[in-house]
Amino acid sequence: MSQLKELYRNAIDLNRYSNGVARRLVRAYNDVVLDVVDQLRGIDELASPVKAARLRAILAQLDESLNTWSAASIAEMTKELQGLAVLQTEFAAGQLEKALPAGAAATVRTVEISPALAEAIVTSQPTVTGVVNLSDSFERIARSTVNFQLTVGQEISLPNGEVLREAFQNMSARQSEIFSLSVRNGLLEGQSIENIVRRAKGRLNREQRGSIDTIIAAGGQATSIPNNQIRAIVRTSVNQVSVAADRIVAAENPDVTEKYRYTATLDTKTSAICRALDGKVFVHGKGPYPPQHFNCRSRYVNIPTGLEKEFENIRDDYGEWLNEQDDSVKKDVLGPGRLAFWDGLVKKYGASDAIRKFVGKDGSELNLDQLKRRYSSGKAS
Numbered sequence: 001m002s003q004l005k006e007l008y009r010n011a012i013d014l015n016r017y018s019n020g021v022a023r024r025l026v027r028a029y030n031d032v033v034l035d036v037v038d039q040l041r042g043i044d045e046l047a048s049p050v051k052a053a054r055l056r057a058i059l060a061q062l063d064e065s066l067n068t069w070s071a072a073s074i075a076e077m078t079k080e081l082q083g084l085a086v087l088q089t090e091f092a093a094g095q096l097e098k099a100l101p102a103g104a105a106a107t108v109r110t111v112e113i114s115p116a117l118a119e120a121i122v123t124s125q126p127t128v129t130g131v132v133n134l135s136d137s138f139e140r141i142a143r144s145t146v147n148f149q150l151t152v153g154q155e156i157s158l159p160n161g162e163v164l165r166e167a168f169q170n171m172s173a174r175q176s177e178i179f180s181l182s183v184r185n186g187l188l189e190g191q192s193i194e195n196i197v198r199r200a201k202g203r204l205n206r207e208q209r210g211s212i213d214t215i216i217a218a219g220g221q222a223t224s225i226p227n228n229q230i231r232a233i234v235r236t237s238v239n240q241v242s243v244a245a246d247r248i249v250a251a252e253n254p255d256v257t258e259k260y261r262y263t264a265t266l267d268t269k270t271s272a273i274c275r276a277l278d279g280k281v282f283v284h285g286k287g288p289y290p291p292q293h294f295n296c297r298s299r300y301v302n303i304p305t306g307l308e309k310e311f312e313n314i315r316d317d318y319g320e321w322l323n324e325q326d327d328s329v330k331k332d333v334l335g336p337g338r339l340a341f342w343d344g345l346v347k348k349y350g351a352s353d354a355i356r357k358f359v360g361k362d363g364s365e366l367n368l369d370q371l372k373r374r375y376s377s378g379k380a381s
Contacts, residue, residue, distance in 0.1 A: 008318040020365035022234040066172035086247035211363030257302040264298040319355035
């Protein structure tokens with residue numbers, strides 16, 4: 001089923017896209033920490049009263065700098081997710097068109113995504129009176145227009161109930177407090193500033209090269225955990241926007257698609273809930289949608305009306321399909337220089353598990369402009 005194959009390829013591309021976005025935010029966060037630890041090195045020779053005052057000033061600056069980082073991250077995510085929403089909505093509509101007979105494909109209505117979409121995702125408060133979570137609002141989306149204006153009253157929250165704005169703000173405040181406590185406790189215990197600094201930054205250097213995994217592995221107590229949290233927020237949000245795009249298209253085309261198929265194959269550490277949902281077919285608005293948890297890479301595919309049986313009975317093993325293709329197709333999907341890595345994974349784990357292992361270890365990146373060129377050219381669609 002070509003529609004599912006393209007969904008898998010899209011999921012691989014989105015994983016690479018989230019890698020790139022997350023790495024930029026992670027490096028900006030780490031720069032804040034490295035600035036602070038460099039300043040801490042200068043207080044060891046100060047007299048006690050001056051040393052205490054200088055420490056308070058440094059920690060206050062950390063708090064301010066992390067607040068600035070949080071605001072900048074929210075702004076960047078707003079821009080990125082708006083662009084992604086437009087791209088993924090076009091992809092979702094294209095998938096419906098391709099699955100329908102030639103005459104019926106022209107009936108698929110496209111959706112114009114307003115700039116309010118990404119802003120609603122990152123700024124809305126799900127607990128404010130009158131706010132309706134996006135997961136509950138699709139039954140009420142107007143079917144009389146193809147211009148879908150997502151307002152602040154239709155926000156997307158993360159699996160723990162936070163919106164992006166809250167997630168970044170809460171994380172920056174929490175990490176500032178943890179860092180301050182760690183430094184103060186270390187000094188009270190008689191630890192040297194150098195030991196405190198080494199524990200906080202690990203082996204991390206400015207302009208640390210390598211993938212986001214490499215950067216996280218080089219970090220210390222003050223960076224590794226928040227870096228992983230940043231990556232989880234970005235990955236989950238990218239998936240959430242992609243699923244929202246699928247749902248918006250479905251809501252605008254109720255006469256074309258009434259059901260969807262849950263697909264969890266690409267979750268490298270598939271959770272019990274996603275494993276149980278994988279391959280199941282639900283009526284729109286009456287079943288669960290991904291993401292079900294942080295770092296969830298599960299997706300779903302809209303089923304064209306009249307083709308329900310075909311989608312219920314297919315065996316969607318993308319790894320097996322990919323391994324049967326010629327090298328040119330594999331290189332296009334896996335990226336340059338990764339064919340030997342893929343062949344090694346297949347030999348060790350088999351094609352079905354190899355695709356999961358590949359996605360989990362693939363640190364390559366795509367930016368939004370590259371995604372746009374890839375999909376607008378028809379290469380991946």
